[in-house]
Amino acid sequence: MYEPLHVYGHGKLLITGEYAIMRGAKGLAVPVRFKQHLRVKPLAEPLIRWTSRHPDKSLWMQAEYDLNLKMLSGTPSNDAGLIRNILLALKKMNPDLFLRGYVLETHTEFSRDWGMGTSSSLIAVLSKWAQVNPFELLDQTFGGSGFDVAVSLGGKQMLFWREGTKRKWEFVRWRPPFGKNIFFVHLNRKQDTARVVKKFATQSVPEQTIARITRLSEEMLETKQIGRFQELMLEHEHLVGKLTGQRPVGKRLFADFDGAVKSLGAWGGDMVMAVGGNDSEQYFRSRGYEIIFPFSKLMI
Numbered sequence: 001m002y003e004p005l006h007v008y009g010h011g012k013l014l015i016t017g018e019y020a021i022m023r024g025a026k027g028l029a030v031p032v033r034f035k036q037h038l039r040v041k042p043l044a045e046p047l048i049r050w051t052s053r054h055p056d057k058s059l060w061m062q063a064e065y066d067l068n069l070k071m072l073s074g075t076p077s078n079d080a081g082l083i084r085n086i087l088l089a090l091k092k093m094n095p096d097l098f099l100r101g102y103v104l105e106t107h108t109e110f111s112r113d114w115g116m117g118t119s120s121s122l123i124a125v126l127s128k129w130a131q132v133n134p135f136e137l138l139d140q141t142f143g144g145s146g147f148d149v150a151v152s153l154g155g156k157q158m159l160f161w162r163e164g165t166k167r168k169w170e171f172v173r174w175r176p177p178f179g180k181n182i183f184f185v186h187l188n189r190k191q192d193t194a195r196v197v198k199k200f201a202t203q204s205v206p207e208q209t210i211a212r213i214t215r216l217s218e219e220m221l222e223t224k225q226i227g228r229f230q231e232l233m234l235e236h237e238h239l240v241g242k243l244t245g246q247r248p249v250g251k252r253l254f255a256d257f258d259g260a261v262k263s264l265g266a267w268g269g270d271m272v273m274a275v276g277g278n279d280s281e282q283y284f285r286s287r288g289y290e291i292i293f294p295f296s297k298l299m300i
Contacts, residue, residue: 007037007125007129009128010032010121011035011116011117012116012120012151013115013271014027015028015174015217015264016213017147017214018240018263019244020240025211025217027147028159028174028217028220028221029158029160030299032110032298034109036109036117037106037107037125038105038122039104039105043100045101046066047066048064048066048069049062049102050063052079052083053107055107060079061079061083071084086122089141090126090130093130093140112190113186114186115186120151127149135149145167147169157173158171159221172221182274183276183284184274185284205243213236219232220236233261233275237250240263244267246267246268249263249267250262257283258279260275
């Protein structure tokens with residue numbers, strides 16, 4: 001453990017099952033090409049030096065802690081405090097982890113604003129390094145269903161679901177023949193997933209809704225027909241809209257789009273999936289949405 005170490009975890013997208021996945025519905029989750037890296041080096045001084053970097057390698061956050069994880073410095077302080085809480089959880093799970101100093105540096109290949117799992121891939125890489133249970137670490141820090149951690153560590157597409165406190169998944173292959181018609185579009189704003197998860201955790205969800213969203217996830221994985229896929233997308237949007245009391249993004253922002261649009265993850269920000277014709281990318285760019293990933297450029 002004292003040798004320099006490099007580990008990474010994949011970013012993710014949740015194609016189906018948002019919100020309902022926390023209540024037992026199956027969701028189709030996929031890793032993306034972008035990763036988060038963690039590099040660890042031993043440090044002779046009794047300190048933990050932490051640095052986090054943006055995709056362009058510019059500085060995002062840095063902090064120093066003593067071996068009892070008292071924060072000695074940190075900028076920005078909110079992020080440094082969050083990292084301290086994660087390190088404290090790691091120390092609780094592995095008491096021998098911080099008997100010496102370390103330099104820890106993270107680097108994300110994707111923007112924090114894209115909703116691709118900055119927090120979950122961080123949990124993944126830290127659990128790899130510390131040799132602790134990643135889902136226990138998640139439960140002690142951010143919370144959530146755990147699909148994102150499973151995807152980050154597994155690096156494969158999967159159907160993910162929960163049975164009580166147990167997390168389960170099945171590796172799948174999602175390569176629809178209409179992949180050239182699928183685009184992932186950033187909405188130019190970030191959603192606070194942790195806050196949304198906490199709020200939804202107390203909400204009641206009808207069992208028939210959970211069952212139907214599970215079936216929609218399975219059908220969207222299996223169908224080879226673009227028209228049927230679009231129908232399933234819109235039904236999924238309708239169900240989750242009723243569940244959360246929100247208006248689907250397609251009706252709210254893209255009513256004139258010739259195709260179907262579906263929110264990914266917490267509604268109101270981050271990414272949407274659009275399935276339409278050859279002019280889909282131009283449609284979104286003309287409306288000020290410049291961060292667009294074709295299916296083939298994002299999938300592993």
